[in-house]
Each structure stands twice: as structure tokens, then as C-alpha cells.
Amino acid sequence: MKNISSQIQNEEDCLFCKIIRNEEPTDRVYENDDFVVIKNKYPDAPVHLLIFPKKHYVKHDTLRGKNTHIWEGFYKTVSEVVEKLDLWDKYQLLVNAPGMGHFHHEHMHLISGKDVLVK
Numbered sequence: 001m002k003n004i005s006s007q008i009q010n011e012e013d014c015l016f017c018k019i020i021r022n023e024e025p026t027d028r029v030y031e032n033d034d035f036v037v038i039k040n041k042y043p044d045a046p047v048h049l050l051i052f053p054k055k056h057y058v059k060h061d062t063l064r065g066k067n068t069h070i071w072e073g074f075y076k077t078v079s080e081v082v083e084k085l086d087l088w089d090k091y092q093l094l095v096n097a098p099g100m101g102h103f104h105h106e107h108m109h110l111i112s113g114k115d116v117l118v119k
């Protein structure tokens with residue numbers, strides 16, 4: 001089995017952490033104490049947002065049941081941003097598995113404005 005830890009970005013190299021430290025220019029849509037919401041630079045839909053905690057939680061942990069408290073913050077942030085952007089009842093949330101090439105900093109995709117992908 002491959003050494004997974006060698007594939008996990010540290011906070012120093014993590015794009016999302018750089019965005020939070022303002023070292024990377026981005027289009028911030030919303031922010032609260034613990035989470036940031038940005039526009040995806042490479043959108044797959046008319047509205048394609050990325051929601052992530054300001055702290056570096058890695059997918060390998062969160063998707064194995066660690067740090068479960070962050071999910072409450074995710075959904076709280078989702079409800080705030082859909083309220084702000086008036087997206088109630090017309091959005092989808094997506095959490096990707098930590099495959100190769102995907103960001104390890106836990107995040108959700110919020111997609112809206114195109115035909116529903118999964119029913």
C-alpha cells in the first residue's frame with residue numbers, strides 16, 4: 001500500500017490555506033468565523049462555489065470519521081450562503097473522496113444553475 005501521508009499537503013503548501021492567509025488571490029463570496037466560501041476558478045456550472053474551514057482538516061481524517069464537529073459548521077455555512085445568494089431549493093452539494101490530484105484540505109462544492117446532476 002502506498003504511503004498516504006506523503007500525498008497529504010501540509011498547511012504551508014496548501015492552496016486553501018494560502019487563500020485564507022491572503023497569499024493567493026481569489027473571489028471570496030462569503031465568510032464567517034470558521035469558514036470561507038470562494039468561487040471555483042474553473043467552474044463546472046453557472047454557480048460553482050468551494051466551501052472550506054479556515055483550519056486545515058485533511059480529507060483522509062474527516063472522511064474516516066475524525067473531527068466530525070466540522071460538518072455542523074459546513075452545513076451552517078451552506079445555509080448562510082444559500083440564503084445570501086438566494087439559492088434555496090436549487091443547489092447541490094458535493095464532497096469528493098481524496099483521490100490523487102484532489103485538494104486534501106476538506107471542502108464542499110456547491111453547484112447551482114444547471115440541470116441537476118444526481119437525483
Ligand SMILES: [Zn+2]
Pocket residue numbers: 010011014015016017018055056057105
Ligand atoms: Zn489547508
Ligand SMILES: [Zn+2]
Pocket residue numbers: 096102103107109
Ligand atoms: Zn473538490
